[in-house]
Amino acid sequence: MPRLAGSSKLLRAINESAALAHLLERGPLTRADLRELTGLSKPTISEALRRLTDAGLARVVGHVSAGPGPNAEVYAASPDAAYAVAVSVRDSGETGTPSVAAAVGDVSGQVRARTEVAVDFLRTDPVAAVTEIVERLRADAGAPASRLAHVQLAVPASYDPQTDSIHHVGVTGGWNRPGLVRELRDRLGTSVGVDNDVNLAAVAERRRGAARDADSFALLWLGDEGLGLAIDLGGTLLRGARGGAGEIGYMPLFAPDGEDRKVDLQDLVGGPAVLALAAEHGIRARTPAAAVAAAAAGAEDAAPFLAALAGRVSVGLAAVIAVLDPPLVVLAGQVGRAGGPALRDAVTAAMARAEPLETTIAVTAIDDDAVLLGALDAGLTTVHEALITSVHESTT
Amino acid sequence: MPRLAGSSKLLRAINESAALAHLLERGPLTRADLRELTGLSKPTISEALRRLTDAGLARVVGHVSAGPGPNAEVYAASPDAAYAVAVSVRDSGETGTPSVAAAVGDVSGQVRARTEVAVDFLRTDPVAAVTEIVERLRADAGAPASRLAHVQLAVPASYDPQTDSIHHVGVTGGWNRPGLVRELRDRLGTSVGVDNDVNLAAVAERRRGAARDADSFALLWLGDEGLGLAIDLGGTLLRGARGGAGEIGYMPLFAPDGEDRKVDLQDLVGGPAVLALAAEHGIRARTPAAAVAAAAAGAEDAAPFLAALAGRVSVGLAAVIAVLDPPLVVLAGQVGRAGGPALRDAVTAAMARAEPLETTIAVTAIDDDAVLLGALDAGLTTVHEALITSVHESTT
DNA sequence: CCAACTGTAAGTAAGACTGACTAACAGTTG
DNA sequence: CAACTGTTAGTCAGTCTTACTTACAGTTGG
Numbered sequence: 001m002p003r004l005a006g007s008s009k010l011l012r013a014i015n016e017s018a019a020l021a022h023l024l025e026r027g028p029l030t031r032a033d034l035r036e037l038t039g040l041s042k043p044t045i046s047e048a049l050r051r052l053t054d055a056g057l058a059r060v061v062g063h064v065s066a067g068p069g070p071n072a073e074v075y076a077a078s079p080d081a082a083y084a085v086a087v088s089v090r091d092s093g094e095t096g097t098p099s100v101a102a103a104v105g106d107v108s109g110q111v112r113a114r115t116e117v118a119v120d121f122l123r124t125d126p127v128a129a130v131t132e133i134v135e136r137l138r139a140d141a142g143a144p145a146s147r148l149a150h151v152q153l154a155v156p157a158s159y160d161p162q163t164d165s166i167h168h169v170g171v172t173g174g175w176n177r178p179g180l181v182r183e184l185r186d187r188l189g190t191s192v193g194v195d196n197d198v199n200l201a202a203v204a205e206r207r208r209g210a211a212r213d214a215d216s217f218a219l220l221w222l223g224d225e226g227l228g229l230a231i232d233l234g235g236t237l238l239r240g241a242r243g244g245a246g247e248i249g250y251m252p253l254f255a256p257d258g259e260d261r262k263v264d265l266q267d268l269v270g271g272p273a274v275l276a277l278a279a280e281h282g283i284r285a286r287t288p289a290a291a292v293a294a295a296a297a298g299a300e301d302a303a304p305f306l307a308a309l310a311g312r313v314s315v316g317l318a319a320v321i322a323v324l325d326p327p328l329v330v331l332a333g334q335v336g337r338a339g340g341p342a343l344r345d346a347v348t349a350a351m352a353r354a355e356p357l358e359t360t361i362a363v364t365a366i367d368d369d370a371v372l373l374g375a376l377d378a379g380l381t382t383v384h385e386a387l388i389t390s391v392h393e394s395t396t
Numbered sequence: 397m398p399r400l401a402g403s404s405k406l407l408r409a410i411n412e413s414a415a416l417a418h419l420l421e422r423g424p425l426t427r428a429d430l431r432e433l434t435g436l437s438k439p440t441i442s443e444a445l446r447r448l449t450d451a452g453l454a455r456v457v458g459h460v461s462a463g464p465g466p467n468a469e470v471y472a473a474s475p476d477a478a479y480a481v482a483v484s485v486r487d488s489g490e491t492g493t494p495s496v497a498a499a500v501g502d503v504s505g506q507v508r509a510r511t512e513v514a515v516d517f518l519r520t521d522p523v524a525a526v527t528e529i530v531e532r533l534r535a536d537a538g539a540p541a542s543r544l545a546h547v548q549l550a551v552p553a554s555y556d557p558q559t560d561s562i563h564h565v566g567v568t569g570g571w572n573r574p575g576l577v578r579e580l581r582d583r584l585g586t587s588v589g590v591d592n593d594v595n596l597a598a599v600a601e602r603r604r605g606a607a608r609d610a611d612s613f614a615l616l617w618l619g620d621e622g623l624g625l626a627i628d629l630g631g632t633l634l635r636g637a638r639g640g641a642g643e644i645g646y647m648p649l650f651a652p653d654g655e656d657r658k659v660d661l662q663d664l665v666g667g668p669a670v671l672a673l674a675a676e677h678g679i680r681a682r683t684p685a686a687a688v689a690a691a692a693a694g695a696e697d698a699a700p701f702l703a704a705l706a707g708r709v710s711v712g713l714a715a716v717i718a719v720l721d722p723p724l725v726v727l728a729g730q731v732g733r734a735g736g737p738a739l740r741d742a743v744t745a746a747m748a749r750a751e752p753l754e755t756t757i758a759v760t761a762i763d764d765d766a767v768l769l770g771a772l773d774a775g776l777t778t779v780h781e782a783l784i785t786s787v788h789e790s791t792t
Numbered sequence: 793c794c795a796a797c798t799g800t801a802a803g804t805a806a807g808a809c810t811g812a813c814t815a816a817c818a819g820t821t822g
Numbered sequence: 823c824a825a826c827t828g829t830t831a832g833t834c835a836g837t838c839t840t841a842c843t844t845a846c847a848g849t850t851g852g
Contacts, residue, residue, distance in 0.1 A: 469827085
């Protein structure tokens, strides 16, 4: 419910925003398309487009001929109206120094530059490191600093916006000092978003992956190291009170007549546990993902291993399904992806044994770096919204 | 993001809606108040109020004198602009016939009539029974049929709007035939909402109970019979794919070295389980709630019983907290209410043992029929929204 | 094969209409 | 008398409708 009120200026702002929003969401459109979409008259659409072009937010990108008559001009949101940078920070194995992946995208969604570097956060301050990477990448993409609108960080941790601090950091170094994000914001001069890496992978999954048509879904991340859960409810991510939703790695499991064994889900399906389980079944590999990939590819005696793994996964999923009842669960992460359809079928079978299953299980459909792409998607969405509301305000 | 566009008519509609929305949410207001809230000018506010009054949606309810000058007129949304009826269907024990509670409320939130009857749904068709109750109650309240805008049903079951069917019904009779709600809608000639009783209790808890100031919260319903979970995320209830979110009674519990014992949460904290646990500790009572009430009141040897019960409750809550991370959990239902602060403290202690607890545990603050009141709150909210959008449309 | 013609659609210009704002004012009350 | 409520009059902003100009595609005739 918009509790909005105002005079004719508001009207112009609304109409102009609507036009821009359609251009951003649906791509290039003619005046006639916009007329159809907004229900506005020809002169009004013309006026709105004129103002948007003057403001540098839209431009003519071509002409289209549809039968007799003059060719209609095709308008699109200017790709270089604004840029977003995504930075994905991750622990690259227990020994290696953390690696940072980053990408710049423009308003049209195009990736304009991309990089990956190793950073030792024990010796480098996160703020300095991130600032430098962002600046270099922006320069590489040829984007003017004034057009850099948003920086989206992905961290293997949870972020609590209320206290502005990052918790459960899986990365070494000064990441968990409070106020870090504010500092970054000040240094970069842009808005800065921080989110859990698994949450951002879910964003990518919704945009371009297996969850494209899902109403809601849960994404279970089975990584080489940790595991995590992202919950997408109709396109909105559930983050929890302190950004701690989906921290199911720490979910204590119930031991019925229980001497407290303190078993949690991480002990069952975390990377080391998967490796150990594989070894028990005679499958040896360097990483959990490799072990699962071998099994999925049909190594001898693979079926029992996959079944055992699927059984463990289903334990965690049972809780998720009982609480949330998502129509779709996507398996992702290095291990999830490696498992492919074989793991998916095993999990489906394991779940069906416990209860009549009405939840679809799917495997991630993203081959690239899901976290980085998701962060970019999220960042660009933020930029889109900022542009739309900026139209609102500039007209005031 | 409003993808709204239009001409001056839209402007009028927006402004008028905004005025009505404020009247509905904040209660009686003067023109000056509305000017402040909407930012509109005096003539515009006057015009909007004139139109709302003409449409029977608002009226002058008094005058207020604030210093010199004429006394300002105080406007309020007409209480009798529309009515909502809430109907709560529940199983009253295993032997008794189901009981139905119902109430009529007006736009101002006032309860105008209320009733409670026993209905044998084995012999009476649900549609006929509900229609009759609604009609009688409406007549009792002196509300004209044309003004009855919405009927909200509360059922001890989950409702799947996609298939228009009610699942897991705890009530006997023809409740689970598909299309029932559509039928009811046709018969009553109003919009009809159906929701799980625990969800609706959560609505009441948010409006007038322990969760009034919470950002989000989970409500754990410990009833004399079943248990349930409602999840409120910033004022929106999470319902799940097929209305099955929060069906944690069926959550299978993990047995570590598991011969499948098929233990679920219902077996641990369902009514019979609570009664049995009480008996083990030498506490005998007719209902689970009575047992817990006795313990909370300080019956001898009560502490170990409460601790054991709290331990079981914490098993279920651990899963909820791991998945959702709510800032607040409210214990409700007959057993939860009976437990009072004693149970709350016991659960808090049990939870703190498992992990550093950042979640507040509270006891319901609603003494009346939470489900019925919540259904009425939900119904009236629907009515408010309908009124606001009707203003939008009537101006078109 | 080319040139002119015809019908259709894109975009613009002009005038009418709607709604909100400002400013001034009449009426009330402490 | 001063301050405040609510109305009236006039103005301004923005969109709509209608009519017009211009451009293009396809067709027809030499």
